[in-house]
Every structure is written in structure tokens, then in C-alpha cells.
Amino acid sequence: MSLQGVERSAIATVRAGLSLTPEFRRGLLGTLALAVVATAGKVIVPIAVQQTIDVGLGGPRPDVGYIRSAVIACAVAVLVTAFASYWMNVRLYKATEASLATLRERGFRHVHDLSVLTQNAERRGALVSRVTTDVDQITTFMQSGGLTIIVSTGQVLVASALMLFYSWQLTLLAWACFVPLAFALPRFQRWLSAAYTQVRQRTGDVLAAVSEAVVGAAVIRAYGAEDRTAERLDAAIDANRAAQTRAQRIIATVFPLTEIMAAVAVAGVVLLGVRLGADGDITAGRLVAFLFLITLFIAPLQVATEVLNEAQNAIAGWRRILDVLDTPPDVADPGPSGVETPRGPISVSFQNVGFAYPGGPPVLHDIDVDIPPCSRIAVVGETGSGKTTFAKLLTRLMDPTSGRITVDGYDLREMRFSSLRERIVMVPQDGFLFDGTLADNIRYGKPSATDEEIRRALTELGLADWLENLPAGLDTRVGQRGESLSAGERQLVALARAYLADPDLLLLDEATSAVDPATEVRLARALEGVTRGRTSVTIAHRLSTAEAADEILVFDKGRIAQRGPHALLVAQPGPYADLHANWVAAARS
Ligand SMILES: Nc1ncnc2c1ncn2[C@@H]1O[C@H](COP(=O)(O)OP(=O)(O)OP(=O)(O)O)[C@@H](O)[C@H]1O
Numbered sequence: 001m002s003l004q005g006v007e008r009s010a011i012a013t014v015r016a017g018l019s020l021t022p023e024f025r026r027g028l029l030g031t032l033a034l035a036v037v038a039t040a041g042k043v044i045v046p047i048a049v050q051q052t053i054d055v056g057l058g059g060p061r062p063d064v065g066y067i068r069s070a071v072i073a074c075a076v077a078v079l080v081t082a083f084a085s086y087w088m089n090v091r092l093y094k095a096t097e098a099s100l101a102t103l104r105e106r107g108f109r110h111v112h113d114l115s116v117l118t119q120n121a122e123r124r125g126a127l128v129s130r131v132t133t134d135v136d137q138i139t140t141f142m143q144s145g146g147l148t149i150i151v152s153t154g155q156v157l158v159a160s161a162l163m164l165f166y167s168w169q170l171t172l173l174a175w176a177c178f179v180p181l182a183f184a185l186p187r188f189q190r191w192l193s194a195a196y197t198q199v200r201q202r203t204g205d206v207l208a209a210v211s212e213a214v215v216g217a218a219v220i221r222a223y224g225a226e227d228r229t230a231e232r233l234d235a236a237i238d239a240n241r242a243a244q245t246r247a248q249r250i251i252a253t254v255f256p257l258t259e260i261m262a263a264v265a266v267a268g269v270v271l272l273g274v275r276l277g278a279d280g281d282i283t284a285g286r287l288v289a290f291l292f293l294i295t296l297f298i299a300p301l302q303v304a305t306e307v308l309n310e311a312q313n314a315i316a317g318w319r320r321i322l323d324v325l326d327t328p329p330d331v332a333d334p335g336p337s338g339v340e341t342p343r344g345p346i347s348v349s350f351q352n353v354g355f356a357y358p359g360g361p362p363v364l365h366d367i368d369v370d371i372p373p374c375s376r377i378a379v380v381g382e383t384g385s386g387k388t389t390f391a392k393l394l395t396r397l398m399d400p401t402s403g404r405i406t407v408d409g410y411d412l413r414e415m416r417f418s419s420l421r422e423r424i425v426m427v428p429q430d431g432f433l434f435d436g437t438l439a440d441n442i443r444y445g446k447p448s449a450t451d452e453e454i455r456r457a458l459t460e461l462g463l464a465d466w467l468e469n470l471p472a473g474l475d476t477r478v479g480q481r482g483e484s485l486s487a488g489e490r491q492l493v494a495l496a497r498a499y500l501a502d503p504d505l506l507l508l509d510e511a512t513s514a515v516d517p518a519t520e521v522r523l524a525r526a527l528e529g530v531t532r533g534r535t536s537v538t539i540a541h542r543l544s545t546a547e548a549a550d551e552i553l554v555f556d557k558g559r560i561a562q563r564g565p566h567a568l569l570v571a572q573p574g575p576y577a578d579l580h581a582n583w584v585a586a587a588r589s
Helices: 010-019 022-026 028-042 044-056 064-113 121-131 133-166 168-215 217-222 226-278 284-326 387-394 417-423 438-443 451-460 464-469 487-501 517-531 543-548 566-570 575-588
Strands: 348-356 362-371 376-381 402-407 424-427 505-509 535-539 551-556 559-564
Touching (some): 010 022, 010 284, 022 028, 028 133, 044 133, 044 284, 064 133, 121 133, 121 284, 133 168, 133 284, 168 217, 168 226, 168 284, 226 284, 348 387, 362 387, 362 559, 376 543, 376 575, 424 487, 438 487, 451 464, 543 575, 551 566, 551 575, 559 575
Parallel strands (some): 376 551
Antiparallel strands (some): 348 402
């Protein structure tokens, strides 16, 4: 399942992006008004200079009162501009941070709602980067670039209008100087955009290399591959440095170019201005003010390339986030309109169920199974025969491609998630543990559970002695993904968590990893305790589990090839007898 991108123009993307962030739009008018004040304030100084020269100093004697007023006007303008800028930035930062937090939350929630098919292994990293890096790019643009574009456009327009008012001849000359730059800038911008695409790819390579080296540290050490890994990392870092340097060089070229253009424009304006002045077409004050205005006019051009690039990045980021939000959750919670079935003995029925992963061949065919209340079902079969797929359908991590699954007579698709998750709980092979204490992790099954309840649950599962031997008891920290515990101990925590959740149907994916004999005994005891009195479906890798089941479902190439109790199946030729022979042989060796 891929993410569904709707082709949008840049404007439509920005509009759709802004519609997702009402916090930003709400204060935008006020912030823009402040931007207008801040921009308008900048032209007060050239006007005051012109007035001082032409009026204050234009008479036979300097008009000190007038000059004082002009200076005071300037000071007030500078203060007002500074205050307006400050207030504008505060408002902008507050609004963008609030709106981008909302965007992150929405993005994250939506990623969570997408089915396991959309979140398959390759896409997981990309999904994470959409809620992190992509939002960061939008932030950068909204907090600086976006406003720069608005303020700069205003600044160029106001400066141009005043320049035209002072002298249309000098304005035409100044514009003519910037025509070549106006043609060159889009080209620079394209180069810069390509250079930054490279930078992003190289940064991605560095991140991938670093995270692989950290996550796979044990394997790297075991195979003595430190040098190879370091070389790969060095190469990625070097490529990243080269890409960054290339991008910075383009930016560094634009700045002096605009400086040269500005110098040419100033020189041209002075030469022509003096001639116009001699003919009485322009006053000295207007000429000096004009030179101030050219500086205002040029400043936005100097940052234009970078800002346009930021804008492109932000639009790309918005597009990627909108792609995520546009992807409908394919396993949708019916919500309050869904069925809430009462707790108690549960019966499940698979009716003619078939399933194919998107774009793949069918992996389950015509599955017809009735799981009566309080029965113990073992699911066995060769690797790749469809056991995990069967379990995922039963917990509604995905929906069947054909047929239907019912719980107490209701289609699984009609059941509210809250009711379904309460009644059916899955314990995966390596139950994910979060970085926290043992108690936190067990409590995950029932957030309201007290330490006393957790202790009682562990005792009921026959794990009191294990708990006593742990260094800090319930407060023992399990480390990231539970790596401070052994694989067997992690399973014990996962079982205790499920026991506390107290579901009506427990789906277990039995661990295949070898554990020490003491843990093996504990696991068997805990398993017995956790499945007692409730319906259980176990993907079995142990002979003892299959032997203890009321019914065994033998999967073979996506079909149920045999079914029945152990005694019956082991006596007839078929895949179960073969599997049994393998188990027995493995136990002897
Ligand atoms: N996410 C996926 N996308 C595409 N095909 C998949 C996916 N997961 C499993 N399959 C395919 O579906 C088939 C059944 O896989 P499944 O994981 O259900 O088998 P299994 O019996 O649980 O195997 P094992 O005992 O090794 O866990 C296999 O052919 C597998 O390649």
C-alpha cells in the first residue's frame, strides 16, 4: 500500500497546508499589519533625509527647528519599526510553533491509524521523517522565509513607488541595472534547489549509515567489520560535506553579484543624478534619498535565492505531509456507531476467508474455522504457510480480501476498536517493551493497575520467585526495547501484560528463541496461567503446546491442510506427522 499523493499546484498545496493549521491563519492579519508598519517605517529615514537637505538646509540659513522635527520623526520611526518587528516576530513564532505542533500531532495520529500494510518496514522511516524533518522545513520557511517574502515584496514596492515619485529617470536606470539579475536569479535558484536535493539525500545517507552502525553494533563487532563500517560512514560524511559546500558556494556567489549590481546602480544614479540636478530636474535631497532607497530595493534581492529555495522545500514538505493525511486508514474504526459486544466467553468464526498482500499473490485461501468459547487452538505449519497472516486478520491489523470473520456473530469490521482491543489481545513473539520499569511495562496491559495488582498477577502466573530475584523488583529498568532482560524474560513480561489486560481471547505467537531451562519452566507455567479459563489461539513452535491444544490447525501453503487433536493428527500421514517427527528429532538431538 503506498501513500496517496494528490497532484497539487504550489498555491493549492500552500492553501491546503494552511487550512490544516488554523492557529497560523487566525493571527495572520495582525502579523501582516505589523509587517506593513515595519516596512513603512523603513522609508521614513530617506524621506527625512530628503526633507532635511531640501527644506532644512535649502534656505539661506539652516532651519534648525525643521531639522529637529525631521530627526525626531526619524527616531520615532526607528523605534516604531523596531517595536513592530519585535512584536511581529513574537506573534509569528507563537503562531507557527502552535500550528506546527498541531500538524505534527495530526500527522502522527494519522500514521498510527494507517494499517500495518501501509506502515510496512520500508515505509516506516519515511513516515517518521514526514512528521519530523518535513515539518521542520515548513517551520524554517514560515518563521523566516515566508515573512521575508512578504516584507521584501512590500519593501521593493514601497521603495519603487517613492523612487518613481522622486525621479522616474533614475528609477528606470536603477531597474535597468537589476534586469540581468532578475534573469539570473531563477537560474541560481534552480542550481541551489538541485544542490539542496543532493544535500538532503547525502544527509539521509549519513543518518542511515550512523543508525545502522549503532543498531547493528553487535553484529559489526562479531564479524570484525569495524573498519568497513567506519569507511562507509566516512564516505557518507564526506559526500555530505561536499554537497553542503556546493550549495553554500552558490549562495556565496549570489551575494557579491548583487553587491556589484548595487554598486553599478549607485554609480549610474550618481552620474545621471548630478546631470539631472544641474538641469534642475532633481534636488540634492532627493538624490541622496534615492541612494538610500536603492539599498532598500537591493536587500530583498540578496536573499531572494535562499528564500525561494526555502519556499520550495516547505512546499515539498507540505506535499509530503498532505500525502500522509490524504491516505485513508484502510482498517477504519467504526467508532461510536460500531458494535460493542459484552465481555465473556467469546466465539470466533472465519468464513471462507482469503487474503493477499497488496500487489502480491493470495497467501490465505478458503479459511473456514470456528473457534468455540474457552477452547485452546494451536496453529502450526511450515514457515511462510500463513500463520502470522491468520493472526493479524484475527486481531484486525488488516481486513480479509474475501470472506468474513465474525466475533460472537458480528462482523469484525463492525466492532468498535475499543471493544475489540479489550476482548482480543495478541502477544507477539518478541513483545515490544518500552524504556521504563518492569511495572510500567506490565501496567501497559491495564493502565489503572496498582503495584499490588501487578505483584498479585505475577504470583498467579507462578513468577513470584523471578520477581524476587530481580535487582530492583518491579522497579527494575528494562532498557530500550527491553534489552536489559533476556528474550525469555521479555516474553514473561509480555505474558504478564496480557494477563493483566484480561482479554476473552488471547492470541499468542510462541517465541522460537531458545531460553534457559529455568525460564523455560517459568514460561510454561505462565502460559498455562494466562490461557486458563479463556479462549486461546497459539502459533505453536513447541510440541507440548500442540499436544495440550483442543484442536490443532495445520497450515500448509495458505490452506488448512489438517485439523483435529494431537492424538488424531499424529496417527495419520500428513504435514502434522512430518512436523511432529521434526520436533521429536530436535528434542533428541
Ligand atoms: N507484509 C507482507 N507483504 C507481502 N507479503 C507478505 C507480508 N508478510 C508476509 N507475506 C507473505 O505471506 C506469506 C505468509 O506469511 P506469514 O508470515 O503469514 O507466514 P508464517 O506461517 O507466519 O511464517 P513464519 O512461521 O516464518 O512466521 C509468505 O509467503 C510471506 O512471504
